[in-house]
Amino acid sequence: MTIKLWKGNEAIAEAAVRAGADAYFGYPITPQTELLEYLSSRMPALGRVFLQAESEIGAIHMVYGAASAGKRAFTTSSSPGISLMQEGLSYIAASEVPCVLVDIMRGGPGLGNIQPSQADYFQMTRSAGHGDYHPLVLAPATVQEAVDLMSISFDLAFLYRHLVVLLADGILGQMMEPVEMPPLRTLEDQMPGWALTGAVGRPPRNITSLYLGAEQLEGLNLRLQAKLAQIAAYEQRWESYRTDDAEQLIVAFGTVGRIARSAVDQAREQGQRVGLFRPISLWPFPAQPLAQLSRHVDSILVVEMNAGQMREDVERIVGGPVHFLGRMGGMIPTPEEIVEALPMKPKAQVHRNGSNGAAPVKRIKERSYAPSA
Amino acid sequence: MIRGTVVIDRERCKGCGLCVGVCPHQLLQMESGYNARGYHPVQLADSAGQCTGCGVCAVICPDVVFSVYREGRVKR
């Protein structure tokens, strides 16, 4: 196995190539442009399609076209560009065309900055375009994990004929890490039965998202909801770290999930029994395992690089308010900051009844963590 | 004189009347009756056999209502 130092953006690009990407259409936007640059030589070198579009709007509709031909097509962008792509994402989801999108999140809202952020959580898990649907959203915490998730993204997209989003951030995109790259896959070219290829000796196929009749459109939506339920049943991914004996739980995803691991280790060195629950699939959110864990801990601290988005899912799942540490604008929480934010201080400093002047230990609201239905 | 005729797909016609105006011999007129969609479809009135199969009706028609036939060379 060969391990090499890879820059996040380029590693994700190469992982897509090795996963059999047929076509890439993209547009420059920091902090993900290296993906485009890398692919601009790599894809043509393999005789595959690469094209820089006139805008993110152009790019996503080119992907929609190529994917309608049954090809493995994908695009990458960052928060503002993703906002431009939303209409296209909704069309892709409605017409059940497989597609992969990489979002390297940056500071928002508005032009924001090019610093990392996690503020696209809602955009990706809830409103990736109009209408009732959710993409399958995967959030890596390391460059290796980004490569591993990218490697299965096309398979998931084609399995469910759905939109799969790899949700990373500027840190992951820009940092370099040792990575073991999977082998280059050669895909046998069997064309899916719905693909547009030219109606040779068969009735023509149409790919559309237009259902003028209310009954027909409800029919489509019921089919989509059934598919989403299936995805929710089979595609939940998470990591629990040192949670077996944890009294306090940190919940964090992506890069912050990785920083939280260090925080767990530091807290444990100070005698605090802290664990980490890190969702890898943000949609479908791994609700069951979190609900179970929450019954065995006295406090939950959610840490995000936004104003509290995943926090709402966690509160819904654990059935009550949780502690929250949020940094925005590209400020990155440090392990020390996270440890400091833990609601329960190490035993040496505090008596149960909090009489030595430190803030008394406030139990989370008396309500039990009855998991939501 | 070359003879010809047209076959009208009565149900496709939307009664727009564009063909009536272009037929060089004014052989087309709208029926008083209706087709299934409630339009007055076009009909051929060519008792004198004037139709030459020129096909301008099929060219102007937006709904492919006409099939056109023309007298071919007499085959031995």
Place this chain on the structure above:
Amino acid sequence: MPPVLERPIENQTNNGSPVLEPVYCFPDSLRDVHTHYCPGCTHGTIHRLVAEVIDELGIRERTLMVAPVGCAVFAYEYFNLDSCEAAHGRAPAMATGLKRVLPDQIVFTYQGDGDLASIGTNEIIHAAARGEKITVIFVNNAVYGMTGGQMAPTSLPGQVTSSSPAGRNPAIQGHPIHIPEMLAGMPGVAYAVRRSVHSVAEIRKTKKAIRQAFQTQLDGLGLSIVEILSSCPTNWRMDPAGALDFIRDQMVPVFPLGDFKVIG
């Protein structure tokens, strides 16, 4: 399959009297379904011309269509082709994606003036700049038909529409956009013309232009676009024949017919 029309006399010998041979029949590339277009709307005419050209070039089984959003949003139900439907204005980008992964297939977009000359202008300009080897059938009826006749970038000065009740005032709402002229200057464009369907003679010229546009694609010369002045009796509040006269008398002076670029 198109219906088998009872032909008066099959073309076998008919004991000496003349036999009638079919001169014009239903094109294979159209589906024999009733369209939703209004009576007299020349979208139907243009659909037929495109289908006839595809039949005559013998490319039905390798042609893919990208339908727009607008009156022609259902075009994919009327053609006997593999086809898809793009978001409003994005057909040239979707066609680009299709053509890039299926370079041996014939890809064309069918778009209205709201779709192409308004929201989708960026897409058509860059598809042209890239010289995408696609064909664009651009139907200009000077209004947004599907949504009820609003003003479009191609509405004529003074033209009253549901969103320019006092008539389009160039001082406020600008001047009509001339797409083929704009694109003709781009090296990637190999064929850019404007035709009309307001008469039998013009319809025949339009068919020739559509054929040359597809031939341009077959020859891989670059982007081909045919703008076709088309009628909208309902939203223009005219009868079908009057609408064709409106094209001849009002639209053609503003949108001159002709060739703006022909290569090969």
